């Protein structure tokens with residue numbers, strides 16, 4: 542089974558390494574990993590003319606994968622509250638299909654009243670552990686909610702493991718989503734809204 546492996550050495554987004562270098566200079570260590578990026582690219586490619594939301598742009602590593610999966614009609618809105626990271630992402634990923642918002646995700650989630658989304662990658666506290674109800678309401682029927690970092694990570698603070706467990710239990714008891722947990726990459730959950 543030579544080709545059935547987890548290696549993602551081809552088709553890494555062209556901006557990937559420059560973003561990695563720039564974010565490392567800021568000592569930012571929360572970049573999404575390569576496998577997650579590859580999965581996001583694949584899932585996003587299923588959403589033709591779609592609307593994608595990313596909560597927690599960081600320096601744009603996952604954003605670069607998402608953009609590579611999007612067709613020309615698909616639009617991405619990505620949200621970040623750290624100006625230095627936002628500058629990196631916006632500077633490296635100039636593309637008319639994406640809007641980079643420098644805003645507090647809590648405030649944005651409470652106030653947003655626009656069109657719903659076909660896929661949400663929730664990679665910040667707001668949208669995941671906080672304001673989950675508001676976030677899932679922003680998903681169209683058939684839309685995908687995707688999260689990573691659900692397996693224990695070296696940078697998890699004390700108490701976070703319990704928080705993650707409780708969050709997974711909450712997801713599993715909901716009857717408005719269908720979910721699969723992947724013990725792969727950093728731990729992925731994909732939930733589809735009924």
Ligand SMILES: C[S@@+](CC[C@H](N)C(=O)[O-])C[C@H]1O[C@@H](n2cnc3c(N)ncnc32)[C@H](O)[C@@H]1O
Nearest residue numbers: 571572573597599602603621622623645646665
């Ligand atoms: C796990 S990192 C995202 C990493 C990103 N997916 C990548 O590939 O680089 C979480 C991001 O959420 C941002 N964040 C944290 N709290 C936020 C908030 N209240 N509003 C918006 N962004 C927030 C952090 O600054 C950080 O960049």
